[in-house]
Amino acid sequence: MRNLRFGLAVPAWTWLILFFVLPVGAVIWFSFGYKPGLFGTHANDILSFDRYAEALTPTFFDVFLNTLWVGITGTVICLLIGLPVAYWMAVKSPPSIRGLLIAIVMVPYWANFLVRTIGWQIILAPEGWFSNLLQGIGLTDAPLEILYTRSAVLLGVVYNYLPLMILPLYVAFDRVGDSLREASKDLGANRFSTFVRVTIPLARPGIIVGALLVYIPLMGDYITATVLGGAQGNMVGQLVASQFQTAQNWALGSAMAVLLILVIMASAAVIGGLLWLVALPFRNRYTVTLEEAR
Amino acid sequence: MSTTMTTESGRTGTDPVEGPGAVVLDGVTKHYGEATAVREMSLSIEPGEFISLLGPSGCGKTTTLRMIAGFEQPDAGDIRVSGRSVLGVPAYRRDVNTVFQAYALFPHMSVAENVAYGLQQRRTPKAEIRERVASALDLVQMRRFADRKSTQLSGGQQQRIALARALVNRPSVLLLDEPLGALDRQLREEMQLELKLLQSRLGITFVFVTHDQGEALSMSDRIAIMRDGRIEQLADADTVYARPSSAYVAAFVGQQNFIEGALTASRDGIATAHGIVQATTARPDLPAGSVAQAAIRPEFVEVADASAAGEDAPTRPNLVRGTLIGVSHLGETMQYLVRVGDDLSVIARRPTPDAPRLAVGDEVVCSWRTESVQLFALDAAAAEAGYVEPPTN
Numbered sequence: 001m002r003n004l005r006f007g008l009a010v011p012a013w014t015w016l017i018l019f020f021v022l023p024v025g026a027v028i029w030f031s032f033g034y035k036p037g038l039f040g041t042h043a044n045d046i047l048s049f050d051r052y053a054e055a056l057t058p059t060f061f062d063v064f065l066n067t068l069w070v071g072i073t074g075t076v077i078c079l080l081i082g083l084p085v086a087y088w089m090a091v092k093s094p095p096s097i098r099g100l101l102i103a104i105v106m107v108p109y110w111a112n113f114l115v116r117t118i119g120w121q122i123i124l125a126p127e128g129w130f131s132n133l134l135q136g137i138g139l140t141d142a143p144l145e146i147l148y149t150r151s152a153v154l155l156g157v158v159y160n161y162l163p164l165m166i167l168p169l170y171v172a173f174d175r176v177g178d179s180l181r182e183a184s185k186d187l188g189a190n191r192f193s194t195f196v197r198v199t200i201p202l203a204r205p206g207i208i209v210g211a212l213l214v215y216i217p218l219m220g221d222y223i224t225a226t227v228l229g230g231a232q233g234n235m236v237g238q239l240v241a242s243q244f245q246t247a248q249n250w251a252l253g254s255a256m257a258v259l260l261i262l263v264i265m266a267s268a269a270v271i272g273g274l275l276w277l278v279a280l281p282f283r284n285r286y287t288v289t290l291e292e293a294r
Numbered sequence: 295m296s297t298t299m300t301t302e303s304g305r306t307g308t309d310p311v312e313g314p315g316a317v318v319l320d321g322v323t324k325h326y327g328e329a330t331a332v333r334e335m336s337l338s339i340e341p342g343e344f345i346s347l348l349g350p351s352g353c354g355k356t357t358t359l360r361m362i363a364g365f366e367q368p369d370a371g372d373i374r375v376s377g378r379s380v381l382g383v384p385a386y387r388r389d390v391n392t393v394f395q396a397y398a399l400f401p402h403m404s405v406a407e408n409v410a411y412g413l414q415q416r417r418t419p420k421a422e423i424r425e426r427v428a429s430a431l432d433l434v435q436m437r438r439f440a441d442r443k444s445t446q447l448s449g450g451q452q453q454r455i456a457l458a459r460a461l462v463n464r465p466s467v468l469l470l471d472e473p474l475g476a477l478d479r480q481l482r483e484e485m486q487l488e489l490k491l492l493q494s495r496l497g498i499t500f501v502f503v504t505h506d507q508g509e510a511l512s513m514s515d516r517i518a519i520m521r522d523g524r525i526e527q528l529a530d531a532d533t534v535y536a537r538p539s540s541a542y543v544a545a546f547v548g549q550q551n552f553i554e555g556a557l558t559a560s561r562d563g564i565a566t567a568h569g570i571v572q573a574t575t576a577r578p579d580l581p582a583g584s585v586a587q588a589a590i591r592p593e594f595v596e597v598a599d600a601s602a603a604g605e606d607a608p609t610r611p612n613l614v615r616g617t618l619i620g621v622s623h624l625g626e627t628m629q630y631l632v633r634v635g636d637d638l639s640v641i642a643r644r645p646t647p648d649a650p651r652l653a654v655g656d657e658v659v660c661s662w663r664t665e666s667v668q669l670f671a672l673d674a675a676a677a678e679a680g681y682v683e684p685p686t687n
């Protein structure tokens with residue numbers, strides 16, 4: 001029995017090792033090495049933490065803060081948009097059109113990531129049609145000045161990652177089911193109470209998955225930042241990419257990548273912990289134990 | 295008005311004063327698109343009454359309950375709870391609680407938190423919540439499970455928690471949608487007794503939905519037998535059993551043998567292919583010669599060896615000859631399946647101690663008393679519904 005179960009898991013393990021453990025392991029390994037010369041990308045005959053020291057410049061620190069800011073703000077905006085949209089799709093919309101709604105959410109994914117981001121570059125250009133239109137109808141009297149700012153990057157990442165938020169939220173809300181919401185209303189809870197005390201707690205795993213699905217790739221994103229952010233939109237992903245592609249310094253790029261991974265994990269853990277603390281009084285308020293009565 | 299209602303109990307019609315716990319449906323209709331789930335249903339439930347809505351799946355029981363609870367709005371008619379119309383009143387403001395078919399306990403809360411939920415919505419002080427939750431759990435003997443997650447309970451235990459969660463709010467009306475449907479037979483019979491006791495102790499109006507006639511008969515003050523979104527008969531268990539208002543009710547409550555024939559001139563019997571079936575009371579409302587149905591319950595049919603009756607015994611009303619094709623032991627009773635001619639099966643049931651010793655293949659006679667015969671207008675659908683599968687041995 002044990003052997004069989006282990007045997008069935010082999011493809012999964014193989015997948016994990018080939019496409020996760022090996023690449024990440026390689027990056028970690030490179031990060032302890034150095035760039036041997038003008039034409040070499042990496043060497044590991046001398047191991048040290050020097051690349052980390054090299055990476056941690058004040059500029060790099062600024063870029064990190066900017067990345068965190070874009071990552072957190074982008075995830076929060078995706079949540080704020082995704083929650084009502086997914087709730088409406090899963091609960092309020094006519095069941096017959098739900099398949100269509102999911103297809104619509106996925107529409108941007110039919111185009112390549114780079115292509116749809118460049119699409120936004122065209123829309124947001126100061127001399128583009130959108131800018132002209134806004135001026136034409138008198139909403140602004142100067143050309144649009146959003147391209148190559150942090151706002152443009154934010155807009156781009158929200159657009160690019162929102163479906164990754166909506167889909168797990170949709171599944172989570174759908175799985176809560178009507179009957180528990182009805183039971184809640186039957187017991188005297190209005191819509192708001194039902195949402196806060198039944199729908200959200202039961203959808204929590206989906207909310208966490210959605211937030212991580214957006215937050216993790218967003219923190220490592222460099223295409224959106226490069227296309228829409230220019231110099232203003234500096235993200236760690238861009239620095240890592242430039243070390244690998246332009247400077248050909250794989251060791252330094254690897255050290256930056258490892259730092260990025262650590263920051264992503266640490267920040268997710270810290271934010272999760274903070275949210276848990278914030279929710280604590282709320283949970284305590286509704287905890288009922290009979291023992292204390294005596 | 296197409297809704298049939300017996301007035302034998304004298305309880306139908308709208309009371310001038312509807313006290314707390316009274317539920318009145320007044321010409322209520324509910325459509326789902328093209329389909330009509332409930333049609334012009336009128337029903338007056340007294341405070342503290344245990345009423346059952348009984349009927350086959352799809353006859354509109356759940357829809358009726360959901361309209362009283364506030365999850366559906368009727369397309370026509372009025373619903374009053376405790377004398378006040380609840381049309382447009384959202385579910386969360388109605389003084390009514392529901393025990394759902396699938397219990398619908400909150401999986402992320404403990405047993406005690408499930409029970410406390412309604413009280414917390416009403417902003418009851420914490421100390422009072424604890425007391426009332428404890429006594430509600432005592433009521434259903436589940437106090438020691440207070441700290442369990444509701445997902446760690448058996449079906450019967452979840453059922454009790456669902457009951458406690460509703461009762462703790464002290465509603466004037468409790469709605470129960472096939473609450474015992476998912477339990478095994480023994481547990482179900484136990485819970486039937488407990489529910490009935492609880493109801494008479496608390497004096498809360500119970501509207502109990504079931505498709506199990508035995509359940510309805512054993513628990514209810516009155517039973518509303520529903521068919522296609524209407525009430526076919528509304529009466530107490532004795533009346534429904536002894537004097538069903540239609541072949542449909544007769545078929546649905548208990549078992550029946552149905553025999554078709556032409557109504558005799560005196561309209562108190564029918565002429566069938568297997569002789570006269572004679573009743574005591576006439577049906578002057580039906581035209582003589584029209585096709586009618588006689589219904590005889592298996593427990594009123596006597597079965598005996600044909601040779602004992604004499605090969606050429608005179609044929610008389612309420613007696614048919616046939617071949618025994620099945621005998622089954624049901625515990626307290628023995629059940630016999632007799633083939634009469636080639637278009638009629640008669641089921642007889644005798645108490646086991648004095649059941650005749652007969653073997654499959656024996657020639658037998660089945661007979662019954664005139665008082666056991668009920669005559670109804672022909673209702674093919676009802677006969678279908680009342681048809682009993684022959685025992686398989």
Ligand SMILES: Nc1ncnc2c1ncn2[C@@H]1O[C@H](COP(=O)(O)OP(=O)(O)O)[C@@H](O)[C@H]1O
Binds near residue numbers: 349351353357358
């Ligand atoms: N939400 C709904 N949408 C469409 N039809 C429904 C819905 N609910 C019930 N019905 C229909 O209404 C009729 C009555 O259903 P219901 O009240 O659930 O019956 P019961 O509880 O007696 O089995 C059925 O024919 C059912 O198909």
Ligand SMILES: [Mg+2]
Binds near residue numbers: 355356
């Ligand atoms: Mg139902």
